[in-house]
Each structure stands twice: as structure tokens, then as C-alpha cells.
Amino acid sequence: MIKVAGLTKRFGSFVAVDSLNLDIPRGEIFGFLGPNGAGKTTTVKMIAGLLRPSAGSVQVAGLDVHARTLEAKKRMGLVPDEPFVYPKLTGVEFMRFVGDLYGVPLQTQARRIPELLEMFELRPWGGELAESYSHGMRQKLVLAANLLHEPEVLILDEPLVGLDPKSARLVKDIFKELSRRGRTLFMCTHVLEIAERLCDRVGIMISGRLVALDTLEALRFGREGERLEDIFLSLTGGQQYSGLLKYL
Amino acid sequence: MRLLAVLLERKARCGFNSLRELTPWEWARNAAFAAAGFFMLMGLHHGFLRLLRFLDGVPLIGPLLIWKLTAVALLSTFSMVALSSVLISLTTLFYSFDLPFLMKAPLPEPVVFAEKSLESAFFSSWMLLLVLLPFLFALGEVRGLPWTFYAAFGWLWIPFALLAASIGMGFTLALMRLFPSSRTRDALWLLSSLSLAGVYVLLRLSEPERLARPDILQRVADYLRYLQAPTAPALPSWWLALALQSFDGVRPSGAAIFWGQSALLTGSAATVYAGLLWIAGKTYGEAYSGAQESARSGRSQEVLPTPESRLAARLSSWGLIDGQQALRFAASFWKDRRTFFRDVRHWSQMALVLALMAVYLFSVRNLPLDTPDLKNLVAFLNIAVAGFVISSLGLRFTFPAISMEGRAFWVTRCSPQGLGALMAGKFLFHWIPMVLLSMTLIVVSNRLLRADPFISWLSAGTVFVMTATLCGMGVGFGALFPRFNTTNIHQIESSAGGFVYMAAAIGYIALTIALEVLPVQMHFQQRFGISRGWDAAALGLCALGLLLLNAAAFLGPWLLGRRHLEHYEEK
Numbered sequence: 001m002i003k004v005a006g007l008t009k010r011f012g013s014f015v016a017v018d019s020l021n022l023d024i025p026r027g028e029i030f031g032f033l034g035p036n037g038a039g040k041t042t043t044v045k046m047i048a049g050l051l052r053p054s055a056g057s058v059q060v061a062g063l064d065v066h067a068r069t070l071e072a073k074k075r076m077g078l079v080p081d082e083p084f085v086y087p088k089l090t091g092v093e094f095m096r097f098v099g100d101l102y103g104v105p106l107q108t109q110a111r112r113i114p115e116l117l118e119m120f121e122l123r124p125w126g127g128e129l130a131e132s133y134s135h136g137m138r139q140k141l142v143l144a145a146n147l148l149h150e151p152e153v154l155i156l157d158e159p160l161v162g163l164d165p166k167s168a169r170l171v172k173d174i175f176k177e178l179s180r181r182g183r184t185l186f187m188c189t190h191v192l193e194i195a196e197r198l199c200d201r202v203g204i205m206i207s208g209r210l211v212a213l214d215t216l217e218a219l220r221f222g223r224e225g226e227r228l229e230d231i232f233l234s235l236t237g238g239q240q241y242s243g244l245l246k247y248l
Numbered sequence: 249m250r251l252l253a254v255l256l257e258r259k260a261r262c263g264f265n266s267l268r269e270l271t272p273w274e275w276a277r278n279a280a281f282a283a284a285g286f287f288m289l290m291g292l293h294h295g296f297l298r299l300l301r302f303l304d305g306v307p308l309i310g311p312l313l314i315w316k317l318t319a320v321a322l323l324s325t326f327s328m329v330a331l332s333s334v335l336i337s338l339t340t341l342f343y344s345f346d347l348p349f350l351m352k353a354p355l356p357e358p359v360v361f362a363e364k365s366l367e368s369a370f371f372s373s374w375m376l377l378l379v380l381l382p383f384l385f386a387l388g389e390v391r392g393l394p395w396t397f398y399a400a401f402g403w404l405w406i407p408f409a410l411l412a413a414s415i416g417m418g419f420t421l422a423l424m425r426l427f428p429s430s431r432t433r434d435a436l437w438l439l440s441s442l443s444l445a446g447v448y449v450l451l452r453l454s455e456p457e458r459l460a461r462p463d464i465l466q467r468v469a470d471y472l473r474y475l476q477a478p479t480a481p482a483l484p485s486w487w488l489a490l491a492l493q494s495f496d497g498v499r500p501s502g503a504a505i506f507w508g509q510s511a512l513l514t515g516s517a518a519t520v521y522a523g524l525l526w527i528a529g530k531t532y533g534e535a536y537s538g539a540q541e542s543a544r545s546g547r548s549q550e551v552l553p554t555p556e557s558r559l560a561a562r563l564s565s566w567g568l569i570d571g572q573q574a575l576r577f578a579a580s581f582w583k584d585r586r587t588f589f590r591d592v593r594h595w596s597q598m599a600l601v602l603a604l605m606a607v608y609l610f611s612v613r614n615l616p617l618d619t620p621d622l623k624n625l626v627a628f629l630n631i632a633v634a635g636f637v638i639s640s641l642g643l644r645f646t647f648p649a650i651s652m653e654g655r656a657f658w659v660t661r662c663s664p665q666g667l668g669a670l671m672a673g674k675f676l677f678h679w680i681p682m683v684l685l686s687m688t689l690i691v692v693s694n695r696l697l698r699a700d701p702f703i704s705w706l707s708a709g710t711v712f713v714m715t716a717t718l719c720g721m722g723v724g725f726g727a728l729f730p731r732f733n734t735t736n737i738h739q740i741e742s743s744a745g746g747f748v749y750m751a752a753a754i755g756y757i758a759l760t761i762a763l764e765v766l767p768v769q770m771h772f773q774q775r776f777g778i779s780r781g782w783d784a785a786a787l788g789l790c791a792l793g794l795l796l797l798n799a800a801a802f803l804g805p806w807l808l809g810r811r812h813l814e815h816y817e818e819k
Contacts, residue, residue: 011818048662051817073664084655088590089583092549100557100579101663103572110551117549127547129590 001026001153001184002047006056009042009208016042018208019056024201026152029175029185031199033192035236039208040188041081044157047186048078061152074102077146081157081188083138087131091122094130095145102149109148116144119174121167135162143171147178154178156187160194172198196228204235211235251355255363277744285378293382300390314387315493321383322485324447325376326412331444333372333416335596340368341417341532342424342539351536361528365521369413377405397495404488404510407517411484414520421528425535434592441596445603487513556582576665580673584649588677593737597644605689608637612693620698621775627699628768630690631707631714632761638686638711638718639753646682646722647749648740649674650813651731667813671723671806679719686715702771706764713798714760718753720802725749727809730816749805756801763793 004022008015017039024030034040045051047058049065049072058065063072085094092113099109117123120140130138139162146154159175160168175185175198189195195202196216204212212219212235219231270278303313341364350360388397491509494502553561556578564571588594612630617623650671653660660670690711694704729745740746766786773779 045817050658050661052815070664070666073662076662078658078662080658082655084658086583086587086654086656086659088587090547090549092547092551093583093586096551097579097583098659098663100582101576101660101665103575103664106551106553106557113551114549123549126549129547 001028001061002030002186003059004043004047004056005059007043007046007053007058008055009039009046009051010054015208017046017053020205020210022203022210022213024184024186026184027179027182028200029179029187029198031195031202032186032188032205033190033195033202033232034205038205040205041157043205044078044155044186044188048076048155049073074149075152077149077151077154079139079142079146079154079156079159081161083135083142083162085130085133085138085141088129090127090129091117091133091141092126094141095148098145099148104149112148116147120144120170136164136167139163140167140171143174147174151183153184153186156185156189158189158191159187160189160191192228192232202228204232206236251359252362255350255355255359256366259363259367274744277747281747289378289382292379293386296383296386297389300386304390311391311496314391315489315496318383318387318492319486319489321380322408322489323483325380326408326483326485327447328376328444329373329409329412330416331447332376333368333413334420335441335444336372337365337368337413337417337420338424340364340371341420342536347536356529357533357536358525358529361532362525365413365417365524365528368417369410372413372416373409377409391496393495397492400495400506400510401492404491404513407514408484408488411513411517411520414517414524418520418524418527421524421531421535424539425531438592438595438599441599444596445599448600449603449606484513484516487516554578554582556585573669576663577669577673580660580665580670581677584673584677587652601641601685604637605685608633608689609692609696613696615697617697620700621772623697624699624703624772624775627694627697627703627707628764629761630693630697631710631764632757634686634690634693634707634711635714635718635757635760636754637689638682638715639750639757641682641685642678642718642722642753643741643746643750644737646674646678646719647726647746648737649678649723650726650809651734651740652737654732657730657732661816667727667810671727671810671813674726675719675723678722679716682719683712683715686711700775703768706768710760710764713794714757717756717798717802721753721756721805722749724802724805724807724809725752727813728805730813752801752805756797759797760794763790763797766790 002022002024004020007017007020009017020043022030032040032043042051046053047060047065049058049069052066060072061075063075065072086097089097095113095116096109099113104112114123114126117126120143122137122140122144125133125137130141133141139159143159156175160171163171172194175187179185179200187195187199199216201213201215202219203210212231216228219228220226300314300317303317304310306313341361344364347360347364350363351357384398384401387393487509491506491513494506494509496502557575560569560574560578561571563569564574615626617626653670661667687708690707691704694707699707725745725748729743729748731740731743731745734740734743767790770779770782770787774782
């Protein structure tokens with residue numbers, strides 16, 4: 001469903017993403033991990049068609065994202081790391097706007113918008129301006145809006161940040177159900193526990209290069225009993241910072 | 249006091265760091281801004297100098313006239329500072345971006361209030377001071393006042409501005425404490441804007457230019473006693489006027505008056521400000537807390553067709569436009585309409601635009617023009633004035649339109665709506681009201697001036713096209729210089745992009761007028777009976793020139809802006 005081949009992005013002499021290759025099948029939840037500044041967000045932007053690659057290509061649902069951008073965008077949904085919405089639109093109006101942008105028929109919107117708001121427990125707030133929403137409510141609104149056009153691929157950048165435990169559990173269940181229904185989820189996260197519980201495969205990126213790509217079981221091979229966090233830190237060199245604690 | 253000093257020092261450091269981080273381009277841009285501002289102030293000074301010299305030359309009552317005018321100017325300044333303070337303190341005292349941090353810190357609330365109130369007082373008064381300075385320098389020059397006059401003004405301005413700003417801040421604080429809701433904030437904002445617009449219209453309707461006309465001045469002489477009487481003696485503007493007047497020797501015992509009035513002004517400012525701080529100590533915390541609450545609006549949750557989507561569906565059913573594209577376009581237009589009219593900052597601007605229109609037409613009506621030819625000439629030159637009004641409104645409304653997408657820009661950026669469609673939606677949304685306004689201005693002006701049919705049609709047609717081009721330029725330059733992280737419209741319009749847009753707009757207007765001079769000259773030659781007829785070739789060249797100019801002025805920034813937005817994520 002998502003095919004990334006030789007994807008490279010350079011900013012001047014700095015290589016943010018270096019020859020990335022990925023092939024994510026339909027229905028998979030793929031976790032994309034890496035330390036800050038590893039090139040994850042740059043990759044997400046290239047997959048979502050927001051940033052042109054210096055080399056390589058991205059295909060979503062068989063469409064070249066940079067050649068047939070608008071068609072590819074119709075089949076995708078993007079949940080950014082910060083859920084900025086129009087403060088002067090109500091929740092319902094925001095969803096209505098997104099629905100129209102994605103060409104969702106009005107009858108479908110009239111049925112789906114209340115359902116989605118209900119599912120994310122936003123129904124009582126649907127008529128309120130988004131400026132009065134908390135961070136978590138905005139996050140849920142953006143998630144709901146992204147499900148309105150039933151995208152084949154959902155790109156999620158830290159989708160659970162700011163959600164209360166109940167909402168986080170709900171969202172995780174929704175992701176699993178979407179995967180079961182054949183939707184593909186590409187998820188960037190720093191919360192390794194989420195990646196461990198949700199993702200079918202994970203990719204770990206460091207300094208623009210993919211250093212690991214496999215199922216959790218395969219990554220754990222020979223290191224039984226270790227958590228994803230340990231594997232992640234051994235790959236990214238996180239242990240070296242333990243000496244810094246003396247400054248506390 | 250120590251904590252206040254810490255807060256003020258951070259402000260100074262931020263300012264210093266901003267200066268240190270300026271790029272050469274930003275230095276050049278700021279220098280250009282400063283130079284343009286300086287020349288404007290010099291122009292004002294020149295105008296004031298001429299007016300005051302003329303008034304000074306009026307036998308017997310010259311000095312009285314001058315000081316009456318000064319008292320009126322100070323009274324207006326005092327009122328404007330107080331009104332501005334109502335508007336500005338609402339943001340600085342309750343919605344400033346750093347307030348959540350400051351209120352969380354272990355700082356006493358009166359300290360936070362003191363810092364924010366000084367900021368409000370500064371921002372409410374600095375621009376009015378800039379406008380007042382050319383007047384005072386002209387006054388000092390005409391009346392031959394010593395350097396101590398300027399020093400005294402420099403010192404007394406501080407209590408004067410602080411006192412006026414304290415009144416505004418006290419009003420805001422009281423309202424926010426009594427009615428702590430967003431509705432109050434909106435109502436307060438609107439009321440203040442309407443008051444400002446009202447003051448602006450009233451000032452213009454009072455026809456201040458009549459003071460400079462000798463025939464009116466004879467009537468002024470009849471009011472000699474009125475001139476000698478104090479102007480609002482209970483207000484600090486009169487105290488400041490008296491203190492300044494003491495340097496002129498118009499009244500006896502100048503030194504005593506100066507020290508008396510200075511003490512009155514400084515003491516009152518200190519008392520009122522101290523009182524404000526005391527009240528703030530008791531009420532600011534609760535008022536701030538209340539201001540963070542949003543009133544529940546309970547808008548409809550029904551998903552119904554919008555007027556825009558209905559129109560789009562109708563047009564696409566007639567085969568005029570592509571259905572899906574039309575629906576997206578309609579959605580953008582609807583979203584812009586909703587967000588625009590719900591933003592109370594725009595209501596206040598609309599009130600000021602209506603005031604501007606009234607003043608514009610009133611000024612045209614009052615132009616002292618005697619002959620039909622002069623009226624026609626003015627009607628032609630009125631194209632430039634109307635163009636300037638449209639470009640100024642464009643700077644306020646059209647240019648920030650793309651930036652006002654703000655951090656929610658990702659919504660349209662990720663959607664299947666192209667950036668061209670987004671820009672076209674912004675264009676249409678601003679062009680429709682702008683063309684209605686500009687056509688009203690030009691058609692009514694032409695009627696008031698009794699312009700002949702040729703000039704009327706030429707000016708109406710030009711302004712119609714000019715509005716479209718200036719709106720296109722606004723959207724294009726707005727896309728070329730977007731500021732998605734800035735929520736303050738004033739920062740967007742006073743950015744480098746705003747400066748470039750205004751410079752390009754003024755250049756475009758000047759070129760338009762230059763290209764139309766030839767046909768207008770032929771028309772006047774015909775009126776005067778000295779023409780050999782219309783030169784078709786020259787007219788054709790002018791028309792071609794106008795076509796090319798408008799195409800370049802519209803498409804140039806538009807295409808550059810669109811390309812810039814497409815590559816925005818690269819930045």
C-alpha cells in the first residue's frame with residue numbers, strides 16, 4: 001500500500017533522509033521510530049506529498065505521490081504531531097469543511113459526522129468553537145476528521161500525545177479495528193510501549209538512515225526478554241547519557 | 249520592585265537579542281521603514297508649520313488660536329491614548345502569549361499586572377506621540393520657544409500618557425472582572441472600535457480645515473472669549489497645555505503655572521496608577537482566570553448544505569464548473585466567511601472601513617472646486633486615491649489572508665485541494681466586498697463631482713480592474729511572504745512582505761495613472777476645442793500597456809506566491 005524506493009532528501013549539504021526503502025502492505029500498522037532529528041517528520045512529509053524528495057519515489061495505493069499528488073491525497077489521511085485546527089470553526093463545522101475538501105457527499109457527512117463525534121466522545125462539544133477545546137479534544141477532532149473520508153492509508157505523527165488514558169485506549173482500539181478492515185497505518189511515535197503493543201512491524205531511523213526494519217519478534221531474536229526500549233536504546237546509543245544524571 | 253525589574257530586564261534583553269539577530273536584509277528593510285516614516289513625519293511637520301505660521305500671523309488672536317489648537321490636539325491625544333489603551337490592554341493584560349508562563353511562576357499578581365500595564369501604556373501611546381512631535385516642533389519653531397519647552401514636554405509626556413492609559417486599563421479591568429467572558433471581550437472590543445470610528449468621523453465632520461481659511465477666521469475673532477477659556481479644564485490635557493504654554497509668556501507668572509500644573513499632572517498620574525495597581529492586586533487574578541474561560545456557544549450541529557455549496561452544485565449542474573473542484577472551492581469560501589465574521593477583530597476593522605468611506609465621500613463633497621474641468625480632473629486623479637484606499641485595505645485584509653490560515657494550514661495543504669484553488673478562494677472572498685466598496689466610492693465621488701461621462705466611465709472601469717489586480721497582488725504577495733506562526737494581524741501587515749506589497753501596489757497605481765494620462769489629455773483637448781480628434785494608435789498602445797501592466801501585476805506575485813507555498817515545507 002505504501003512503497004518508498006530510494007527516498008532521499010537533502011537540505012543543502014545536509015542529508016535528512018538517505019535512500020530509504022519501505023514496502024508496507026495493506027492492513028499493516030507500521031511503527032516508525034527514531035530519536036529527535038532522525039528524519040522521521042521529513043519522511044512523513046514526503047509520504048504525505050508535502051515535501052518533494054531530492055531523489056527516489058513514494059507510491060501510495062499504487063499512485064506516485066509526487067506525480068499524482070491530489071489523487072494520492074484523496075486516499076490518505078494525515079494526523080500531524082500538533083493538532084492545529086481553525087479556532088473559529090465548531091467541531092462539526094471543521095469536520096464539515098474537511099469532508100467537503102475530500103469530496104465526501106453531504107448525506108454521508110450528515111450520517112458520519114455525528115457517529116464519529118460520538119465515537120470520540122466529542123458529541124456534546126460538536127457545536128462549540130474549537131478555540132475552547134483542550135489539546136486532547138483537538139487531537140480527537142483531527143483523528144475523527146481524518147476518518148471521515150475513509151482513507152486507505154492513515155499517516156499518524158504522535159497520535160496519542162495529549163490524550164487521557166481512556167481516550168488513548170479508545171484510539172488504540174480504533175487503530176486495530178482499522179487495520180483489521182484493511183487500512184494501512186504509518187505511525188511515528190516516541191512512545192515505545194504503543195509501538196510494542198500496536199505495530200506489526202517497526203522501522204528505526206537514525207540520522208536519516210533506516211537501521212532496523214522488522215517485526216518485533218525478529219528484532220528481539222537472540223535478545224529474549226528485552227523490551228523494545230532496550231533494543232531502541234542499544235541502536236540509538238541512549239545509554240551513554242546515563243552519566244548525565246550526576247548533574248541532578 | 250526587584251521582580252518587576254527582572255521582568256522589564258527580560259523585555260529589554262528580548263529586544264536587544266532581536267536587534268542582534270537581524271539579518272542585513274532585515275536591517276535594510278527596517279532602515280527603509282524608518283526612512284519612510286521619517287519623511288512622513290517631516291511632511292506632517294511641514295504642514296503643521298505652515299498652518300501654525302498662518303495662525304500666528306492673525307492679528308491679536310494669533311497666539312490664542314495656536315494655544316487653543318494645541319489644547320484641542322492634546323485633548324484628542326489624551327482621548328485616543330485612553331481608547332487605544334482599552335483595546336490594547338485587553339490583549340496585553342489578559343491574552344498575552346507569555347501570561348500562562350508568568351501566572352504559573354511564583355510572581356505576585358500585581359507585579360505581573362504592573363509589567364503588562366507598562367507595556368500597554370507604551371503601546372497605546374507611542375504612535376500618538378510620534379504624530380504629536382511634528383506639531384510640537386512646529387509650535388516651538390513658530391513661537392520661538394526655548395529648549396526647556398521640549399525637555400518639559402519630554403518629561404510631562406510620561407505622566408500624561410500613563411494617566412490616559414490607566415483610565416483605559418481601569419475600564420478594561422473593571423469590565424473583565426465584572427463580566428469575565430469572551431462575549432464581554434467581544435462586546436468591549438466592538439464598542440471601543442465603534443468609538444474610535446465615531447471619533448474619527450466626528451473629527452472630520454468638524455471641518456478642521458476651516459480654521460486655516462481667512463473668511464472663517466473672521467468668525468473665529470467673534471469667539472475671542474471662547475479662545476481664552478480653558479479647554480476641558482478638569483482633564484490632564486489642559487494641565488499639560490497650560491504647563492507648555494507657560495514657556496510662551498502668553499500668561500503672566502509662567503514659572504508658577506508650570507510647576508503647579510506639572511505637579512498636578514505628575515501627582516494625579518502617580519495617584520491614579522497607584523490606585524490602579526491596588527485595585528489590580530485585588531481583582532486581576534480573578535479577572536485573568538475568568539478571561540481564560542470560553543462561553544459555551546451551543547451552535548447547531550446539523551449538517552446542512554451551505555449557500556456556497558448550493559451555488560457550487562447549481563453551477564456544476566449547468567456544466568459551468570467541475571463538481572468536485574467547485575465543492576472544495578465552496579468549502580474554502582464558506583470556511584473563510586465563517587472564520588472572518590466570527591473574529592471580532594474584523595468587526596472593528598469593518599467599523600473603521602465604514603468610517604473611512606464616510607470621511608472619504610465627505611471630503612470629496614467638500615472640495616473647493618469651482619469649474620467643471622477642475623472637477624473632471626479631480627475625478628480622474630481620484631482613481632489614484634481610490635487605488636490607494638483599496639491597496640491600504642488590501643494590506644489589512646487581503647495580504648494577511650493566506651497567513652491567517654495559521655497553523656491550521658496543514659488541513660488544506662494535506663487535502664486534495666490544490667494551492668491554486670486555495671488562493672483563488674481567498675481572492676474571490678476579498679474581491680467581492682472590495683469591488684463593492686471601491687465602486688461605491690468611485691461612482692458616488694463621480695456623482696458628487698459631477699464628472700462627465702467619459703471620465704466617469706474611465707474611472708469606474710479603471711477602478712473595477714484595479715480592484716481585481718490589487719486583490720490578486722494581495723493574495724499573491726501574501727502567499728510569497730506567509731507568516732503562519734503569527735496570529736497578530738498587525739505584525740503580518742507590517743512585515744517585509746507587507747512593505748513590498750504596498751510599494752508594488754503604489755507603483756502599479758502610479759503606472760496606471762501614467763498610462764491613462766494620454767487618453768484623458770485627448771479628452772480635455774476635445775473639451776477645450778483644441779483637438780484634431782482621437783489618435784487611435786496611441787489609444788491602442790495605452791490599452792495594450794494597461795493590459796500588460798495588469799497581467800504582470802496580477803500574475804507575477806500570484807505565480808511566485810503559489811510556487812513559494814508549494815515549496816513551503818522546504819523552508
